[in-house]
Amino acid sequence: MRNYITNEWFTLFTIFSLFTIVAAKYVNSIRFNDFIAVIGNSKYLKLYTRDQKFIDQFDSLLFINLVLSSSIFIFFSYNTFITPVSFELIPFLKLLFAVSTIIIVKTLIERLVGSLFEIDGLIDSYLFQKTTFKNYSGILFFVANLFLLYSNKYSEIIIYVSISLICLINLIGFITSFKNHQKTINLNFFYFLLYLCALEIGPYVLLYKVIREYNT
Template identity: 30%
Template sequence: MDMNAIYRNADYHTIETVLLVSCLALVAYAKISNEARFRRFLEAFVSDKYLKLYGKEQDPNLNRFNIPLFLVQIIIFGMLLWLAGAYLGLVSLHINLLLIIAALGLFIMFKFYLEKIIATIFDLNSFLEKYNFYKLTYRSLIAIILTPLIALLVYNPIHEKIVISATISLFLLLNIIAWGRILRKHQKFLTGKLFYFILYLCALEIAPYLIVVKMVF
């Protein structure tokens, strides 16, 4: 009878666990800070009440409700980028997850301030504030919706192909819906100033990514 010990490598997912628990804590904090606002926030995909009510604030993007949700967004999207990249063979799971999240956060902040500069040049500051608030709202809600799927990918990768495909598909679908709702909200602006909007879209959405690609390559 072979009594030799068999060693097994156990992965306790310490970093992933800390990040996911942190996300839950941040969401809980946002809910506790303003429960009525949080309930309206969860209905953003089916109702415009949240956007109409809180989009009128002096600075709707920087407050104790949105900042925690923005952090959740960075963490969850960073984990999705890490897991999807590893599954597609673009990155290794041995790459530091915190580094990817930090890089994503820096890129978003870089893009945010670049947009502010461009918006100032084209006199779009008021529109930009509302536009960023809409994006922040929808993407924060998307991050919360994706959190259970990210946890499933981390702790139970048995059906990884199905879960990762479902997660990426859901991410893309929700972003398409969000963009559709944002464009519908600005339908009057688009009808009269389509060329102006295309110019704005190129300047605020495409240009930052092109600059980053140029800097990297």
């Protein structure tokens, strides 16, 4: 059942993901420790939001892990719930490209919206919080992949538990952002709903279509 999973490419990608996580800790070990404790602790968000940069080395390393680990997780999920397929490098690289492109383009559009409506400070703060919880999800994807790659049992349970935890983490992030900007949202609730549909739900629908077309 798992001969198509035990592929050296997955091991190489997983090792590279681990390298990016270790590199992030090496770049700023104090920040990394605060980052790991971000769930239930607002210290990281309060401390590092004001120091964020357009291209941040720490977040960039964790972003690479997010793209790699989430793509591997998507591959396992596809094989488990839709149809088993043999690993091929080119289609997988296309999946990597699709995941990274959606995240990057979505972020750039959100920054553009912030500039157009002259709310750069608000958008930057919001994006930093979202990026933090997405990168945190990348750590969970990485851990889940280790179980999926090197264990032949309970794949469905591992995937379900991982998805549940990741949804919970991002829900916590969304609630945190909502609370921090509640007054602004209440004054512009209609635009907030448009934002959710266009920039929060839409990209994931697009990603789902990419996944459905993965083996074509």
